[in-house]
Amino acid sequence: MTDNVKATSQPKTGQMVIHFTIFLALILSWELGAQMGWLDKLFFPAPSAILTSFWRIYVSQGNIWFHLYISLGLVFAGFTAGSILGVGLGAVVGMNATVRRFLQPYVIVLEATPRIAVAPLLIAALGFGATSKIAIIMLVCFFAPFINTLSGVINVDRDRFELMRSLGASKIQVLRKLVLPEAVPVIMAGERLALTSALSGVLVAEFIQRDQGIGTLILTYTRNLNMASAFACIFTLTLIGFLIFKGMERLDHRIAYWKNEAGLRRVGAKRARAWAAEQGGLARA
Amino acid sequence: MHNDQNRMFWILRAAPHLLLLAAILAAWEGAVATGLITTIMIPRPSAIGGAIVELYVTKGTIYEHFFITLTEAVVGFGIGAAVAIALAVSSSLSENFGRYVSPYAVVLNVTPGIALTPIIIAWFGYGMGSKIALAAVICFFPIFVNTLTGLRQTDEDREELFRSFGASQRQVFMQLRVPAALPLMFAGLKIGLTTALIGAVVAEFAQATAGVGVLMSRFSFSLNMASSLATLLSMTLIGLLLFYTMEFLDDRIVFWRREARMAAVSRARARAWKSGAAH
Known part of the structure; x- marks a missing residue:
């Protein structure tokens, strides 16, 4: 049984070969189509042209680094501020039934509004530049952690909650020892969503402002009909998106360690060692 | 009688909410009127109300x-939904198809779909086509x-029961897998619908001649904040x-x-069965 599971989870060499063959066939037919003029080069640049563009924007010209630095800095700032605000407010609202009741209609209305639509308004209100961009990212980052924290806090186990209260736990203790640990997986799911939307948020902000950053770069390349470079930028974003996805997964495993076998064993062993050391210390004393 | 009680109950429940909303609006209006908030970026609630009346009633723009x-x-x-469901169904029917398609779906997922906006506009033009295309790509x-997760989750016991009664592959799929997948599929459809709206609006921001996104940016950049907020309301309405x-x-x-729906449907079925039995 375990062997069987292992066999299906590990891709076989044969399958990898087929994966690779399909990929290669797709790329080759694309290249051929572009070279033979079956595909409009202006719209579907050849893979070789995209590779050349990669070389140019990363190495020989190296102009993407500056824009990447700007955009990712904004994403980091906006995401940090927005998600901290979201989790904090979510916890406060979730713990207090009255606040929750009065806020609910507004939350429903806000959830139906496409948040990113507020972008022009924020730019007009806060002016061009980094401030309005960070505000847009904060806004799109805020909601998923807020809602997820809220639902994580509300859906806390009633029996456990009552047990802790009857044993005289304070509100802070309930929050730290019961509510947050139970809500963490849900909160992390919200953070993952938020980081992805932060990337979209910075792109929209840059599409509108058209000054600098990766979104502006894509827009400029497309305007100049330099499609190969535009595709190279988009594949860069694919890579960033993939790294974000994997990174958040790793983080999720570390923080909510009790959700997976390996993490549980790791933290358990560490605690056992600490306990043994403490016992040893006591015995010596 | 029962209806009256119900109505009273709703009024009592809604009253505190309405009072709070009125208080917030009054405080906001007062703060702008007395000059506590001076920036033109925050219009008065009454100005927003006026803009709503103008946009939706008197001018109807x-x-x-x-x-x-x-x-x-x-x-x-x-x-987007048609392509997504077709691919999900094919992937669940043929293990090989699913295996060799999934890497491309993952690549599409981790790419922020918004990034494709300029390219899609170059491909499909400034009209509605590019907005539709971006909405389709984003909601996919x-x-x-x-849908795929829903179709893949199987209850072994039920499937065995189906097989032991001699159900065909097709019957297992249509009567066991599909109904089991529907709740998850609908959850996906709801998310997809919201993202499709985002796609349409963002494409309108980037380049368009008509649509609420265009209206929104036009009002914002002429610093007509009241009308801009009134336009935002229309997006909320579309979303809702x-x-x-x-x-x-x-x-x-x-x-x-x-x-409640379950009870209603089973009652209807019972009636249909009874009338069928009477014939």
Whole structure:
């Protein structure tokens, strides 16, 4: 049984070969189509042209680094501020039934509004530049952690909650020892969503402002009909998106360690060692 | 009698909310009127109300844009959902197909779909086509992944029961897998509908001549904040309209998830059965 599971989870060499063959066939037919003029080069640049563009924007010209630095800095700032605000407010609202009741209609209305639509308004209100961009990212980052924290806090186990209260736990203790640990997986799911939307948020902000950053770069390349470079930028974003996805997964495993076998064993062993050391210390004393 | 009580109950429940809203609006209005808030970026509630009346009633400029954006979002959603469901069904039917398609779906997922906006506009032009295309691309993934997950989760016991009664592959799929997948599929469709609207609006920001996104940026950059907020309201309305339509369909189609709907459907079936038996 375990062997069987292992066999299906590990891709076989044969399958990898087929994966690779399909990929290669797709790329080759694309290249051929572009070279033979079956595909409009202006719209579907050849893979070789995209590779050349990669070389140019990363190495020989190296102009993407500056824009990447700007955009990712904004994403980091906006995401940090927005998600901290979201989790904090979510916890406060979730713990207090009255606040929750009065806020609910507004939350429903806000959830139906496409948040990113507020972008022009924020730019007009806060002016061009980094401030309005960070505000847009904060806004799109805020909601998923807020809602997820809220639902994580509300859906806390009633029996456990009552047990802790009857044993005289304070509100802070309930929050730290019961509510947050139970809500963490849900909160992390919200953070993952938020980081992805932060990337979209910075792109929209840059599409509108058209000054600098990766979104502006894509827009400029497309305007100049330099499609190969535009595709190279988009594949860069694919890579960033993939790294974000994997990174958040790793983080999720570390923080909510009790959700997976390996993490549980790791933290358990560490605690056992600490306990043994403490016992040893006591015995010596 | 019962109805009257019900109405009283609703009024009592809504009253504190309305009072709070009125208090917030009054405080806001007062703060602007007395000069506590001086920036032109924060219009008075009464100015927003005036802009709403102008846009929706006296001039009625919003409707043309409203329906354009609604159409873009709905058509894009339809295309994206059709492709997503077709691919998910094929992937669940053929293990090989699923295996060799999934890497490309993952690549599409981790790419922020918004990044494709300029390229899609170059491909499909400044009209509605590019907005529909972006909406379709953006809403594809949540629908695909939810439908596939739903179709793949199988209850071994039920499947065995089906087989032992001699059900064909087709029957197992249509009568066991599909109903089991519907709740998750609808969850995906609801997410997809919201993202389709985002796609349509963002494409309108980037380049368009009509739609609420255009109206929104036009008002914002002429610093007409009241009208801009009134336009934002129309997006909320589109969002609510789409969401509740989906919720309604969910309620009708996946009726067994809701107690009340389940009772209603089983009563109707019992009636149909009885009249059938009487013949």
